[in-house]
Amino acid sequence: MADVRRPGSGLPSRRPAPEPDARKHVIAEYRHAMQQVTCVCGWVGSSESPDGRTSDWSRHVTASRSGQG
Numbered sequence: 145m146a147d148v149r150r151p152g153s154g155l156p157s158r159r160p161a162p163e164p165d166a167r168k169h170v171i172a173e174y175r176h177a178m179q180q181v182t183c184v185c186g187w188v189g190s191s192e193s194p195d196g197r198t199s200d201w202s203r204h205v206t207a208s209r210s211g212q213g
């Protein structure tokens with residue numbers, strides 16, 4: 145019987161983390177100092193964008209979108 149409510153908070157308790165969608169490539173881990181991104185699919189690369197637009201990461205996402213539908 146764990147019916148504990150925190151005072152001053154009407155928010156429900158924590159939800160479990162949503163299952164990662166294998167079809168969607170999102171950042172699972174981001175190391176800011178190294179600008180290294182780990183994708184949920186296991187891809188690891190750089191998010192550094194010399195031109196401010198594209199990066200290894202953005203190319204990975206783009207390639208994954210067009211490569212499989």
Ligand SMILES: [Zn+2]
Nearest residue numbers: 169183185187
């Ligand atoms: Zn990926």
